[in-house]
Amino acid sequence: MWFPLSRYKVVGHSMEPTLKDGDTLWVNRLSYLFSSPKLDDIVTIQLQGQRGKVLLKKIKKVTKDSKYFVEGLNKTDSYDSRHFGPIDKNKILGKVIKKY
Amino acid sequence: MFLKTIDKIFPPQPVYAHCDIPCGIYDPYQAQVAAHTVVRMVTLLDEVNASSPEPDFDERKRIISRVARLTSVKEEHAEMVKREVRIIWGDYFKPEHAEKFPNLHQLVFDIMKLASKARQEVNLEASRQLLGKVQEFAEIFWKTKDKEPVRVKSTYPTEGELVLPK
Numbered sequence: 108m109w110f111p112l113s114r115y116k117v118v119g120h121s122m123e124p125t126l127k128d129g130d131t132l133w134v135n136r137l138s139y140l141f142s143s144p145k146l147d148d149i150v151t152i153q154l155q156g157q158r159g160k161v162l163l164k165k166i167k168k169v170t171k172d173s174k175y176f177v178e179g180l181n182k183t184d185s186y187d188s189r190h191f192g193p194i195d196k197n198k199i200l201g202k203v204i205k206k207y
Numbered sequence: 208m209f210l211k212t213i214d215k216i217f218p219p220q221p222v223y224a225h226c227d228i229p230c231g232i233y234d235p236y237q238a239q240v241a242a243h244t245v246v247r248m249v250t251l252l253d254e255v256n257a258s259s260p261e262p263d264f265d266e267r268k269r270i271i272s273r274v275a276r277l278t279s280v281k282e283e284h285a286e287m288v289k290r291e292v293r294i295i296w297g298d299y300f301k302p303e304h305a306e307k308f309p310n311l312h313q314l315v316f317d318i319m320k321l322a323s324k325a326r327q328e329v330n331l332e333a334s335r336q337l338l339g340k341v342q343e344f345a346e347i348f349w350k351t352k353d354k355e356p357v358r359v360k361s362t363y364p365t366e367g368e369l370v371l372p373k
Contacts, residue, residue: 113219114213114220115219115222116214116218116219116220117221117222118224120224131210131214151222160221160223161223162223162224163222
């Protein structure tokens with residue numbers, strides 16, 4: 108069943124110190140229905156070739172062709188746009204709105 | 208409290224703040240061991256001698272067999288150097304590393320060429336140069352991890368060094 112709000116549990120360290128391994132998050136999947144992701148938004152993304160995994164990244168840059176350059180906060184332990192390039196908006200699943 | 212209870216009943220799905228591939232597990236140790244092996248194989252090849260200018264058939268067979276085995280291992284490990292360095296260079300190093308260490312790309316190029324030379328020839332100087340370049344590569348790697356690289360004496364017959372994080 109599809110819900111506008113989803114709960115996720117963080118696995119890994121690439122978003123430390125802001126989001127730590129084991130933190131639980133609320134993600135709004137409707138945040139970008141009528142607007143575009145903004146710089147510094149923390150978002151969940153899903154890419155091809157990742158076996159359906161949902162990844163957690165921060166929007167670092169919006170490119171001229173309206174793609175999004177995403178990075179982990181902990182750059183030494185992050186697989187992100189430095190490797191796979193900027194991503195389209197349709198790869199962004201939602202915006203992290205709360206940690207608890 | 209309410210949310211924690213909900214989480215126990217309906218666990219949230221995982222969101223990955225890392226990725227399986229690349230896995231983040233990189234270490235230039237294997238490349239160094241392989242480079243030491245190349246040096247060792249070349250040394251052993253240089254030590255192969257015949258008892259006379261025209262050895263008998265059995266001795267020829269022994270010599271051919273030994274040269275073949277040493278050459279095979281030399282080839283395999285020179286290729287391993289290239290593979291290990293290529294993986295770290297291609298998967299781990301990022302543009303900011305290359306900016307900070309401007310000789311990185313040239314160093315990798317030199318390693319590839321020297322490893323090929325070590326495969327093609329029985330050349331102790333080239334194999335030692337290869338080991339030296341791989342050690343330089345290892346030093347850069349550990350510096351990018353904010354670890355101070357140190358050279359420690361290996362226990363190998365090559366009597367060379369290994370670059371490890373302090």
